[in-house]
Structure formats: structure tokens, C-alpha cells
Amino acid sequence: MRASLLLAALAPVASIASTCDPSFFAPYLTSNVSIVYARTFTPTETFEGPMGNYTGLPEYCALYVNVTSSTTSAYEFGLWLPTHTWNKRYMAYGNGGFTGQVAFADMAPGLNYGFAVVSTNTGHNSSVKEAGDAGWALNNPETRTDWGWRALHGSVALGKALTEAFYDDNIEYSYYAGCSTGGRQGLKEVQMFPDDFDGVLAGACAWWTSHQQNWDLKVALDNLPNNASHHVTAELMDILATEVLRQCDVQDGVRDNIIMDGYACQFRLEALLCSSPRANTSTCFSADQLNTIYRVYGNWVDTNQTFVFPSFAWGSEAQVSLMIITDDDSVDAPSGIAYPRDFVYNDASWPAENLDYATIQLSEYLDPGNATADTYDLRPFHERGGKLIHYHGFADGEIPTGSSIYYYKQVEKAMIPLGYDLDDFYRFFLIPGMQHCSGSVHGAPWYIGSANQPSALTGSNIWGVPGFRDTKHDAVLALMAWVEDGTAPTELIATKYIDDTPALGVQAQRRTCPYPQRATYVGGNWNQTSSFKCE
Secondary structure (H helix, E strand, O other), X not given: OOOOHHXXXXXXXXXXXXXXXXXXXXXXXXXXXXXXXXXXXXXXXXXXEOOEEEOOOOOEEEEEEEEEEEOOEEXXXXXXXXXXXXXXXXXXXXXXXXXXXXXXXXXXXXXXHOOEEEEEOOOOOEOHHHOOOOHHHOOOHHHHHHHHHHHHHHHHHXXXXXXXXHHOOOOOEEEEEEEOHHHHHHHHHHHHOOOOOOEEEEXXXXXXXXXXXXXXXXXXXXXXXXXXXXXXXXXXXXXXXXXXXXXXXXXXXXXXOOOOOOOOOOOOHHHHEOOOOOOXXXXXXXXXXXXXXXXXXXXXXXXXXXXXXXXXXXXXHHHHHHHHOOXXXXXXXXXXXXXXXXXXXXXXXXXXXXXXXXXXXXXXXXXXXXXXXXXXXXXXXXXXXXXXEEEEEOOOXXXXXXXXHHHHHHHHHHHHHHOOOHHHOEEEEEEOOEOOOOOEOOXXXXXXXXXXXXXXXXXXXXXXXXXXXXXXXXXXXXXXXXXXXXXXXXXXXXXXXXXXXXXXXXXXXXXXXXXXXXXXXXXXXXXXXXXXXXX
């Protein structure tokens, strides 16, 4: 690798004489595009975003752009252009859920690397708190298309043109980072527009839209209504989590409160069965309640034994609890109803209890917005030299880890018979104990500096991996090294900071390995990277 990839990423360029003003960009715009604002922010000025304020950043030109995508739809994007520290690289960031919001929280860390950074609102305006709401999609197929792929691709393409105009120079490398819906967006770009990015960092991908979105509703319905004999309470989910840790932790060779592979655990659920009808039912499960857990933690297999969607891994209980438990005793609007109601059936009164295999079939047929990223032959991306780093946490209780494993294996089936070695362009990392995109259970190391992660830490102006700005710890730098120097990642070291606060120091670190390798305990302090090896 060159002397320092990070130094290259931060190498200053000559001061830009161009003015950060709408009039400068106007000649590069078509009639369907307008600049909402363009202004320079100095390091002492604060950018006030919908989810937070950002200050202390390198000086940059901030643009906000509106694009009319059809007669009934439009999308917006933010583009930040560092005025003195551009590294001749371009980074796009993805979104989460059905959120219609520019990812300023990711753009700010990206700016610190020296990237020109871009993110879209996907064609509508809604907050992160409204990530499960898709009312905007009802009777609006064009906006679904914006969310599905068009807003990101269009923002990336126009953002590149504006970036090169601003600097009067070419972009040398283009990158992407996203998690959840952002992971899906990344895979969709790889599949539909392989020339958009040289490198893609995709986490916890919600790629199988036509199945996964319906799975969300299915597992919520499994635990409804709240007054049914099969209903599992939040308190019982806590008991389940404790028993899962007790049984599964030791099975991976070291009792360290981290379940290395929830799918490999031979979990005896019957250990939680109430011993008698008179047992304290707040501390054990009835047979009906155990059946609910079997359904939630079992693959969705439907008509004619058709596989529909994979199950959660053991160890994901903390987030699964949020997926299947609602304060509403009815099934009128449970978690997960938005996609089939607003996208597929396009009917605000569609009843959730009507979910069945026919819903899956219709979802596949319609694929509203062309959102599903289920192309497995990635030859165009590979042959243009693209690199893909894909990761997923084993404790993810929102999108089952098995969905990413399934995708990787489908790519294997499509490409290995054609003579391709996936390791040449696609590395997939499973992170034990990591939840959905960020955070972890029981103090498991989870932080790799990817999308959605810096904002999950406590502190100001956090970017990269504080204290470890290198290619082994920082997934962004690892991707850059692979694209630019041909150095493929043989491991990613995940970090857990004390109280998720970098200023307090490191609590633990652990190497994660490219699939199908796993990190195996070889002895010593399990909080140290040297205690595990990839094999």
C-alpha cells in the first residue's frame, strides 16, 4: 500500500476560486433541477440539520438540490464540497427504512476524510422516527420508484457533475456506504448501475424487499393479539434472552457473553417451558408461547414448502422484542403493515390479517418501485473493477442476519460455476453481537466506522475509528485500500468503546473474518484481538 492511504485521503488540494453560489452551478442544471441553497460553511459555523447540528468541520460548500423526477414526483439531495481539503474522491451515503431525509449525520464524518459527500431524501420528506411509515407511497408509484432506486442514482450522477464543475477537476474514485435500506440501495446500485461506484460498503442489507418487508408484518402478527394465550411479553423476551446467552455463549468455545454464531447454537427452547399449570407464568413460557418463539425464530416456509425468508439468529432478542411487541391490542396497524398496505395493495384499509403467501407472490410480481435488489450475477460490477464489502451483525433483530447469508450464497451459486472467485471482488463479514447497523449486546465490539455508526457514539465530530485510523479497523479505509491499492481486507477489527464513548477509551476489540471464515478463540484475554484467529 502507498505510504499512507489516510494521508492520501486527507491530502489538501489547491484553494478553489469558484464561488459557492447558485449562479455558479446554474449552467450545469437541466430545466427539471433547481438549487435550493448553496453557501459556504467555515469550521466555526454550525450546519443545523433535522437530526443534529454539525460544527468544527473543514470548510465546505453546502448545496441542497431539488430534482423533478416525473409529473408527480421529485427528490432532493445534499452535496457538501470541501473547499480546501478535497481528496479527489466522492462518497454517497444511503438511507434507513422508509425515511425521507438526507443523511447529514453520515455526510459530516465523510467530509472529515476529505470526500465530496452526497445523500438524497429518496423522494419524500419524513423523519427517522417515521422510518416505518410509508403513507407517502400510497397512490404514488413514481415516488415509490424514487425510493426504490431513482433518487439515489440520479443524485449520484448529478452530484458527480456538480462536483467536477466546482473543482474543475475529475473525481478519481467514487464510493458508497449505507446500512439497512442503505445497504439495499448499495446492492441495487451494484446491480443496476455498476459504473456508479468503484467501491461499495453495504451493511445489514434490506435487499429482499418483496419478502423482508412482509416478514416484518408476519412476525408481528405471530405475537398478536396481546390478550391471546400465545402472546409473549417484553418481560418474557428478557427471560428468553438470558437463557439464550446461558446456553449459546459457551458453545462457541469461550464464555465471554458474546454469541459468535446464533445460527450454530443448539438451543433447547423447552428449558423455558413452565413445569406445571401452577408455575409462575411471569418467569416461564406456556406451550402456546413457546410456539410463538418457534415461529418467530424459524424460517418462513409457506405453500408447497416454499422458502420465503430466513429467521432471526439466537442472540437478537433485544431488538426482536421491539419488532413483535406493540402496545396496541388490535391487529389493525401492527409493525410491518406499511409495505403490503401502501406499496403492494395500494389500499389504506387493507387488513393486516390478510397476509398470506399470495401477498408474497403479488409483491414479487409487482416489486413496487423496482426496489428489490435480487440480481445475483454481479459480473458487470466485477469486470469494471468494482469492490464490495458487505457486513451484518449477528444480533440484528430488525433484518435477520440470515438474509445477508442467503444473498451471498445466491451470488456464489450464480458466479462460481462461471469460473469467478467471489473473494476477488466481494468480501462478506459477520459481526458477533452487533445489532442492526450499530450498537451491540453484552459489550460486543461492533464499531467499524461505517454508515450510521459515528452518530451512534457519544462525542463531538466523530469520524472514522477514533484511535485506529487504519485499514484493519476502519471499513471505509479498508474499502479504499482494496479499490486503490488492490489490498483486499483479510479481517475487520470491530471496536467497542467504553459506554460507546471514544474519549473514555476502548473496552474490547475483536477481529471479524471474511465469510465463510469465522473468528476462533485461541486463548488469552477475549477482549483482545490477538485471542482470536480467522479460520
